[in-house]
Amino acid sequence: MSSPAVSLPSYDRSTLTPGIVHIGLGNFHRAHQAVYLDDLFALGEGHDWAIIGAGVRPADARMREALLAQDCLSTVIELDPAGRRARRVGAMIDFLPVETGNATLIAAMAKPEIRIVSLTVTEGGYFMDPAGRLDTGAAEIAADAANPSAPGTAFGAILAALKARRAAGIAPFTVMSCDNLPGNGSVTRQVVIGLARLFDPELAAWVDAHVAFPNGMVDRITPATGERERAMAAAFGIADPVPVTCEPFRQWVLEDRFPAGRPALEKVGVVFTDHVHAYETMKIRILNGGHAIIAYPGGLMDIDLVHEAMEEPLIVAFLDRLEREEIIPIVPPVPDTDLGDYYRVIRARFSNPEVADTVRRLCLDGSNRQPKFIVPSIRDNRATGRLPKGLILASALWCRYCAGVTDSGAAIAPNDPNWDELSARARAAKADPSVWFGMQDVYGNLGEDVEVVAAFSAALDALWSRGTRAVLTDYLAG
Structure with a gap:
C-alpha cells in the first residue's frame, strides 16, 4: 500500500534568501511562523524572508542535527478528525551552530539582510521577577552583564548584534516575540533594555529609541513529539525524528511595527492591528x-x-x-x-x-x-x-x-x-x-x-x- 500524499514546497527553495533569524526551533515555531512563511513563499512572494534557525541551549544542538540532516525541512502533520494531512515546510534554509558565547549567532544577526529576529523561548524564559521586571539576580542575566561580548542568553546575543549593527551604521532589526505571554513584545523590550542597562546604559538608550518590539498573539495547539508522532510521519513515508503534529486551527495577530520591513503575511491570514x-x-x-x-x-x-x-x-x-x-x-x-x-x-x-x-x-x-x-x-x-x-x-x-x-x-x-x-x-x-x-x-x-x-x-x-x-x-x- 502506498503512503498518503505529502504536500511539498511548491517554490524553488534555492531562490530563498534569509531575512529572519529565529531563536528557539521548537514544535510551536515550526507549526506556526514557519508555516505562515511557507504559505507566503508558495504565493511566489517574500522569498527574501527565509528563516535561519538558531538556539542558545544544549537541546537546540540536537534539533539542529536532526533538521540539517533533512535539509532544514520540517514535517508538519495537521490532526484533523476528518483526516490527517502532512506537509514538508521549507521556510528555513539554515540552522546556526549552537555554541558557548554565541559568536556565530551574533554575527548572523549583525548582517544587514536580517531585518527580523524572532523568538520562541517559552513563557518562562524571559527572566522576569514577580513584579514583572527583569530579574537582575538571575544567574544567566548576571553572567551576560559581566561578559556581554560572549553572552549565554538569547537577549544578550540580541544586544551584542544590535551593538555591532550600530557600530557599522546598519539599521536595527525588529525583535519579534512569538511566545504565548501577555504583551510579549513589551516584555521582550523590557528584558533587552533592562539587560543593556546593567552594562551599557548608552546602548540601552539607543535600543529604547530605535528598536521595535511588536506585540503579537499566537495560537496553535502543538503536542510534544514522541513515538506516536514519529509513527504518524512514517505512515506518510517520512523518516523524521522530529516531526510536528498540530491541530488544523491557527491564528496570528500582530502589531504592524516593523521599521526594517516585513513579509506580507496578511496575504496568508495574519491579522495586523493596533488592538493586539x-x-x-x-x-x-x-x-x-x-x-x-x-x-x-x-x-x-x-x-x-x-x-x-x-x-x-x-x-x-x-x-x-x-x-x-x-x-x-x-x-x-x-x-x-x-x-x-x-x-x-x-x-x-x-x-x-x-x-x-x-x-x-x-x-x-x-x-x-x-x-x-x-x-x-x-x-x-x-x-x-x-x-x-x-x-x-x-x-x-x-x-x-x-x-x-x-x-x-x-x-x-x-x-x-x-x-x-x-x-x-x-x-x-x-x-x-x-x-x-x-x-x-x-x-x-x-x-x-x-x-x-x-x-x-x-x-x-x-x-x-x-x-x-x-x-x-x-x-x-x-
Missing part, C-alpha cells in the same frame, strides 16, 4: 484559562488526554459554566469577533481526539501560568463586586493537584519548575489555606480579600474530604 491586546486577552482568558479549568480536575481524576477530559460530563459542564458566567462576561470586546462563537471553536478544539494532547502538559508550570490565565479573571470579577466561586475552585484544584497525589492515591510526578515549594505549600494549605495565598508572585494581594480566601478554603477542604467528582457535582448543582 484585545485579541490576546480573549485568547489568554478563554483558551488558556479554559485549559487550566479542565486540566487540574482531569489530573486529579486520573484522566490522561485532553479530549478524554472533554468527554467527562462534569468537567465539560464545569468549563461551560465558568466560561459563560465568569470569564466571557469580563473579556473586553474584540474587533470583528463574537466571543460566544470564539468559545464554541475553542470547545471543539479541546475535544479533537486526533490531537491527543495530554492533561499533564496542560497542568505544567502552573506557577507561571495561573497568574496570567486565571488570577486576572478573578481580579476582574472582584472589581465588579462579584465573587467568582468557580474560578476560585479552579485555583483550589491547582493547589490540590500540587500536593502530588490524585484522588485515587496515584503519585503525580513533579510538574512545575517550583514543584518542591508548591508541594510543600499545598500540603501545608490543607490545614491552613492562607499559606497558598502567601505566593504573592501568583496572587498579589488577593490573600487580603477575606471572601476570596474563605471561598478558596471551603473549596480546598471539600476537595480533600470529598474528592474532585463530588465537589464538581455540588458546584454544578448550585
Whole structure:
C-alpha cells in the first residue's frame, strides 16, 4: 500500500534568501511562523524572508542535527478528525551552530539582510521577577552583564548584534516575540533594555529609541513529539525524528511595527492591528484559562488526554459554566469577533481526539501560568463586586493537584519548575489555606480579600474530604 500524499514546497527553495533569524526551533515555531512563511513563499512572494534557525541551549544542538540532516525541512502533520494531512515546510534554509558565547549567532544577526529576529523561548524564559521586571539576580542575566561580548542568553546575543549593527551604521532589526505571554513584545523590550542597562546604559538608550518590539498573539495547539508522532510521519513515508503534529486551527495577530520591513503575511491570514491586546486577552482568558479549568480536575481524576477530559460530563459542564458566567462576561470586546462563537471553536478544539494532547502538559508550570490565565479573571470579577466561586475552585484544584497525589492515591510526578515549594505549600494549605495565598508572585494581594480566601478554603477542604467528582457535582448543582 502506498503512503498518503505529502504536500511539498511548491517554490524553488534555492531562490530563498534569509531575512529572519529565529531563536528557539521548537514544535510551536515550526507549526506556526514557519508555516505562515511557507504559505507566503508558495504565493511566489517574500522569498527574501527565509528563516535561519538558531538556539542558545544544549537541546537546540540536537534539533539542529536532526533538521540539517533533512535539509532544514520540517514535517508538519495537521490532526484533523476528518483526516490527517502532512506537509514538508521549507521556510528555513539554515540552522546556526549552537555554541558557548554565541559568536556565530551574533554575527548572523549583525548582517544587514536580517531585518527580523524572532523568538520562541517559552513563557518562562524571559527572566522576569514577580513584579514583572527583569530579574537582575538571575544567574544567566548576571553572567551576560559581566561578559556581554560572549553572552549565554538569547537577549544578550540580541544586544551584542544590535551593538555591532550600530557600530557599522546598519539599521536595527525588529525583535519579534512569538511566545504565548501577555504583551510579549513589551516584555521582550523590557528584558533587552533592562539587560543593556546593567552594562551599557548608552546602548540601552539607543535600543529604547530605535528598536521595535511588536506585540503579537499566537495560537496553535502543538503536542510534544514522541513515538506516536514519529509513527504518524512514517505512515506518510517520512523518516523524521522530529516531526510536528498540530491541530488544523491557527491564528496570528500582530502589531504592524516593523521599521526594517516585513513579509506580507496578511496575504496568508495574519491579522495586523493596533488592538493586539484585545485579541490576546480573549485568547489568554478563554483558551488558556479554559485549559487550566479542565486540566487540574482531569489530573486529579486520573484522566490522561485532553479530549478524554472533554468527554467527562462534569468537567465539560464545569468549563461551560465558568466560561459563560465568569470569564466571557469580563473579556473586553474584540474587533470583528463574537466571543460566544470564539468559545464554541475553542470547545471543539479541546475535544479533537486526533490531537491527543495530554492533561499533564496542560497542568505544567502552573506557577507561571495561573497568574496570567486565571488570577486576572478573578481580579476582574472582584472589581465588579462579584465573587467568582468557580474560578476560585479552579485555583483550589491547582493547589490540590500540587500536593502530588490524585484522588485515587496515584503519585503525580513533579510538574512545575517550583514543584518542591508548591508541594510543600499545598500540603501545608490543607490545614491552613492562607499559606497558598502567601505566593504573592501568583496572587498579589488577593490573600487580603477575606471572601476570596474563605471561598478558596471551603473549596480546598471539600476537595480533600470529598474528592474532585463530588465537589464538581455540588458546584454544578448550585
